[in-house]
Amino acid sequence: MNFRAIWTIYHAEMARTGRTLLQSVLAPVISTSLYFIVFGAAIGSRIDQIDGVGYGAFIVPGLVMMMILMQSVSNAAIGIYFPKFTGTVYEILSAPISAFEIVIGYVGAAATKSLILGALVLGTAAFFVPLEIQHPLAMLAFLVLTSLTFSLFGFIVGIWADNFEQLNIVPMLIVTPLTFLGGSFYSISVLPPFWQTVTLFNPVVYLISGFRWSFYGVSDVDVGISLLAILGFFLLCLGIVWWMFRTGYRMKT
């Protein structure tokens, strides 16, 4: 293992965030805080409890998960797309590093960033709503697995994208709708039976449900199924990345 190379990529990616602190950290924390103010404090005070949890507190796991998903995908996608766009990827491809080590560097950095942001959002939420975490270890497991999985997914998007439009299209047109329709702001039990069934095809439902369970002990789907779903998606992303490097897809000619 070329640990020094992994650290070099990881460190460079984290330093890039440091250079763009306002855009990378402050902007997402402020925008998510607005959700707490609008949906939690303002509108939430007029909404009944859901599954015995106040609405303001109920949406916290969904908002944290939304932040983790969006930031993991966009950070990892930009991380690998930027060297492709500028041409500096030649240096990584000509260095004595395996595909696995490259992935650890980029995906590790993207996951770390999204975990830091998730923690910041969680900390901010505590100012607005009362929080309880019944299963902290499970919460941590969901956070780490989700950030790693979606960073892998973002990495795939970054390799696949040929231009900035494609780079943004997946987070904007796929991840955001799936997150909003995945139970971030509601329990899927409030939907008509047909739409409840349709919703179960949305992988984000399992993430938010499992994550919410770790807070309040209530979930839309069984927590075991949630864990299996996220593990399955993780392995699928890992397989796609392995194939991309094996074939040199959009990286080598």
Add this chain to the structure above:
Amino acid sequence: MSSIISIQGLSKTYEGGFTALRSVDLDIQQGEIFALLGPNGAGKTTLIGIVCGLVVPTGGSVTVAGHDIQTEFRRTRSRIGLVPQEITIDMFTRVIDAVRYSRGLFGKAPDEAYLEQVLRDLSLWDKRNEQMRALSGGMKRRVMIAKALAHDPDILFLDEPTAGVDVELRQSMWQVIGKLRERGVTIILTTHYIEEAEQMADRVGVINQGEIVVVEETGALMNKMGQKHLTLQLAEPLDAIPQALRVDGLALSEDGTALTFDYDTQADRTGITTLLASLNDAGVSVRDLETKQSSLEEIFVGLVGGQA
């Protein structure tokens, strides 16, 4: 000298069907400067890309110091530095961070003293804390070289290192390359400035349409393939070449004041003695004479059929 890079039957056909390399065989000797010349699209960059791991070959094999570039890529790549044709750097990074990054990617422990020496050699030390975007084009190209040298490679690929660089900077770059050669670094370069290859390279390889046309020591190539031109300035202009003087390679200038004679330096008989005797017999007086050897550029153009 022993061979440090051995290329056997190397082929590359791109997805669109374009064949960039056709069963190329080539050996690079340790410690030499090897100039790879060829017209645009001849396969130079593809060849370099394969050795460095950027391009996947469709056939053949490449070994670096006896190690296969695909199965033992860590061993081979750690010895190679690459300066690509395009200036490709993160414009928001500082010079010192860029070279540290390059060294780290190759798994080398930090060595600030070595990096300082590299930057000083390339006159970049004063710019170490500048962001790339603040540097001139020539400086950026030097940074590309510094990045390639950051892990102290013993093989350096330079793909068009002096393209678009002013004369002063070009000369200083060649000084740096000369120092690297003194340190025993093997240098493989492509260039469009053929006179540079003529001056710097130990050996020259010419590639055309994906095939190696010739590989030869620079001096031997010029002797073997070069012709010499003898120009005789006549005391009195001629209307035509006298019948007694008509031999292959002899021509009269348009104004009739000079005779030119092309001859092969490697031939058993150059024909010069006979020509001068014949001129004397024909009563043609010569006022002055000069000889000129064909340049590597002329040989190159002859080899690639005017495609350069």
